[in-house]
Amino acid sequence: MLNLLxxxxxxxxxxxxxxxxxxxxxxxxxxxGLLSFTKSRMMPQWDFVGFEQYVRLFxxxxxxxxxxxxxxxxxxxxxxxxxLGLLLAIFLDxxxxxxxxxxxxxxxxxxxxxxxxxxxxxWILNPGLGIEKLLRDMGFVDFEFRWLVDPDMAIYxxxxxxxxxxxxxxxAMFLAxxxxxxxxxxxxxxxxxxxxxxxxxxxxxxxxxxxFFSAIVxxxxxxxxxxxxxxALTGGGPGYASDLPANFMYTFAFNRAQMGVGAxxxxxxxxxxxxxxxPYLYSELREKKS
Amino acid sequence: MKNNKKVSxxxxxxIMASSTAVMAGEVxxxxxxxxxxxxxxVGYLQDKLSDAGVSWTDFAVAGGGGENAMTVLKSRAISxxxxxxxxxxxxxxxxxxxxxxxxxxxxxxxxNDWDSLLPKVVSDVMKHNxxxxxxxxxxxxxxxxxxxxxxxxxxxxxxxxxxDDFMVQAKKIQDAGYIALAHGGQAWQDxxxxxxxxxxxxxxxxxxxxxxxxxxxALQSDTTLAVFETFGQLRQFIDTNSPGRDWxxxxxxxxxxxxxxxxxxDWAKGEFKVAGKSVGTDYTCTAAPGxxxxxxxxxxxxxxxxxxxxxxxxxxxxxxxxxxGSDFQEVFNLNKGSIPARLGMSRxxxxxxxxxxxxxxxxxxxxxxxxxxxxxGMAVSSAVSGAIYDAATNFFNxxxxxxxxxxxxxxxxxxxx
Numbered sequence: 001m002l003n004l005l006x007x008x009x010x011x012x013x014x015x016x017x018x019x020x021x022x023x024x025x026x027x028x029x030x031x032x033g034l035l036s037f038t039k040s041r042m043m044p045q046w047d048f049v050g051f052e053q054y055v056r057l058f059x060x061x062x063x064x065x066x067x068x069x070x071x072x073x074x075x076x077x078x079x080x081x082x083x084l085g086l087l088l089a090i091f092l093d094x095x096x097x098x099x100x101x102x103x104x105x106x107x108x109x110x111x112x113x114x115x116x117x118x119x120x121x122x123w124i125l126n127p128g129l130g131i132e133k134l135l136r137d138m139g140f141v142d143f144e145f146r147w148l149v150d151p152d153m154a155i156y157x158x159x160x161x162x163x164x165x166x167x168x169x170x171x172a173m174f175l176a177x178x179x180x181x182x183x184x185x186x187x188x189x190x191x192x193x194x195x196x197x198x199x200x201x202x203x204x205x206x207x208x209x210x211x212f213f214s215a216i217v218x219x220x221x222x223x224x225x226x227x228x229x230x231x232a233l234t235g236g237g238p239g240y241a242s243d244l245p246a247n248f249m250y251t252f253a254f255n256r257a258q259m260g261v262g263a264x265x266x267x268x269x270x271x272x273x274x275x276x277x278x279p280y281l282y283s284e285l286r287e288k289k290s
Numbered sequence: 291m292k293n294n295k296k297v298s299x300x301x302x303x304x305i306m307a308s309s310t311a312v313m314a315g316e317v318x319x320x321x322x323x324x325x326x327x328x329x330x331x332v333g334y335l336q337d338k339l340s341d342a343g344v345s346w347t348d349f350a351v352a353g354g355g356g357e358n359a360m361t362v363l364k365s366r367a368i369s370x371x372x373x374x375x376x377x378x379x380x381x382x383x384x385x386x387x388x389x390x391x392x393x394x395x396x397x398x399x400x401x402n403d404w405d406s407l408l409p410k411v412v413s414d415v416m417k418h419n420x421x422x423x424x425x426x427x428x429x430x431x432x433x434x435x436x437x438x439x440x441x442x443x444x445x446x447x448x449x450x451x452x453x454d455d456f457m458v459q460a461k462k463i464q465d466a467g468y469i470a471l472a473h474g475g476q477a478w479q480d481x482x483x484x485x486x487x488x489x490x491x492x493x494x495x496x497x498x499x500x501x502x503x504x505x506x507x508a509l510q511s512d513t514t515l516a517v518f519e520t521f522g523q524l525r526q527f528i529d530t531n532s533p534g535r536d537w538x539x540x541x542x543x544x545x546x547x548x549x550x551x552x553x554x555x556d557w558a559k560g561e562f563k564v565a566g567k568s569v570g571t572d573y574t575c576t577a578a579p580g581x582x583x584x585x586x587x588x589x590x591x592x593x594x595x596x597x598x599x600x601x602x603x604x605x606x607x608x609x610x611x612x613x614x615g616s617d618f619q620e621v622f623n624l625n626k627g628s629i630p631a632r633l634g635m636s637r638x639x640x641x642x643x644x645x646x647x648x649x650x651x652x653x654x655x656x657x658x659x660x661x662x663x664x665x666x667g668m669a670v671s672s673a674v675s676g677a678i679y680d681a682a683t684n685f686f687n688x689x690x691x692x693x694x695x696x697x698x699x700x701x702x703x704x705x706x707x
């Protein structure tokens with residue numbers, strides 16, 4: 001009896017989590033998928049209409065703007081956060097004084113919610129309140145910085161705020177990675193006469209490959225779930241020029257009684273994530289085995 | 291239905307009991323009136339009910355013009371536990387009624403003779419399949435223009451009464467160094483402005499055909515093109531910092547004399563009052579250009595949800611009767627800046643803007659100039675009004691041509707229907 005319990009205990013302990021995950025993750029994904037093929041409006045209803053909601057979704061100009069914005073945002077946000085985070089980590093790794101204090105300063109934005117970040121940057125970037133007014137008051141009368149109110153540039157203000165928030169965290173990850181690099185390797189490279197650039201490019205960065213992997217996965221999911229930042233910083237405006245798919249989905253599913261279209265947009269978002277992550281996971285995992 | 295008879299018997303008993311104040315019961319009320327004056331108005335209703343022996347459980351969900359509250363309401367209704375009453379308005383009442391969630395309060399309405407107290411346009415909104423399911427608390431007029439006469443004097447301009455004249459006067463004001471039109475670049479405010487242009491340029495008949503019945507031939511007519519041309523001309527009279535600005539910040543620009551005019555519903559009056567300004571001298575209220583004699587209405591109401599518990603149903607009936615009572619209607623609307631939804635009340639305590647609104651409300655209901663506001667969810671389903679929002683806000687914030695604006699509007703409405 002005791003033996004049997006011992007044998008099955010791990011499974012019993014894990015079971016609730018597994019069930020919760022199957023229901024709350026995969027169950028709801030399936031449910032949303034089914035909803036996207038129905039003509040649900042305000043409440044779920046089960047009259048299936050095939051791909052009609054997807055057709056309506058892709059006929060909507062607002063959806064196309066949201067998709068374009070997502071690509072711009074994901075690419076710039078991840079690229080800039082990685083480069084900035086890596087540079088900060090390398091500089092901090094030079095055994096400088098007060099490293100602890102500086103590290104805390106860079107890491108702190110991560111402790112703030114996106115709503116606070118968004119609101120603060122909304123004031124900083126507002127032409128009538130923030131940077132533009134400050135510099136004009138200082139005497140630069142022709143200074144202009146009005147991305148926030150420019151429909152073509154508003155999405156870049158979201159990139160700025162998101163990078164500000166997340167690059168410190170990326171720095172912390174890279175710093176931990178750099179500290180994990182074997183000192184003997186660096187010493188050996190230096191004896192062989194490698195320059196600092198060659199040292200980092202050919203030896204240290206390749207060793208930190210897993211750190212890149214984690215950073216990209218974490219940043220991608222931050223980028224795709226970005227909803228609160230847009231809501232607080234631009235409200236999707238001017239017009240709907242800075243909408244992201246998550247905002248689109250929320251508006252259509254919950255405010256406009258178009259649950260079918262909302263579900264269809266959620267499915268497209270899911271496939272977007274999978275399209276990025278599956279090849280990446282596959283290549284990473286396969287390499288580890290071989 | 292057997293059940294219905296029982297309900298009406300209980301409701302009738304409740305109305306009698308309410309006068310003797312011995313009844314116990316509880317109402318749970320979902321609303322999003324959480325800011326100063328609004329919260330005070332709801333508090334007054336709460337007091338009236340507790341005098342009648344009904345206790346009140348407040349279920350306030352703030353934010354987003356009620357969007358958050360609606361999300362909460364849906365989950366409560368689906369799980370079979372809806373509140374007693376919820377702040378729902380316009381065509382949404384019909385959507386909820388179609389889903390079978392609403393309670394029939396016709397007994398209360400008959401007992402208190404609501405059919406004669408309420409204008410037909412109002413009572414139509416409150417009924418589902420000919421039975422009352424909701425009670426109106428107020429009528430907002432949306433097509434107001436608020437002006438600062440000091441700015442007009444300084445610029446040598448006069449308050450415009452047509453959109454053509456508006457362009458001339460606004461130019462003068464702008465040349466004198468003021469912002470002509472105070473505006474907040476949020477989708478609902480863009481839609482509010484768009485609505486005033488639709489009514490001013492197209493007239494009430496076109497408005498009803500195109501934006502209430504969403505008739506495709508009216509939407510594709512040259513009038514729509516003219517509307518977009520006028521709407522596009524307004525871009526130049528708004529300051530470039532407007533995106534994202536809240537409506538009350540825009541109102542304060544008129545109050546401070548930075549800007550000359552704002553097109554906004556009568557809730558803007560509260561801001562002038564709080565700033566200690568008096569109507570006629572410090573600010574004026576006139577109908578938006580080209581819309582005098584018409585009235586775009588926005589009616590707030592409480593819809594009642596079917597309850598499993600008999601005492602909750604009885605308390606619900608007391609609440610419904612109290613909402614249409616003249617005491618509550620007066621206090622609530624004085625606080626909120628709107629006018630009472632019921633007719634035949636003393637108007638002594640209301641100011642001249644409210645009197646204008648009451649006159650326009652009664653007069654336009656006879657001439658056909660009384661139209662529901664699509665920018666405030668009174669005219670069309672939330673899907674269609676969302677489509678209009680998208681087209682209007684995108685047009686106004688880009689350099690789209692009027693032709694392109696019409697094309698997007700027609701496409702979006704067709705897709706949302």
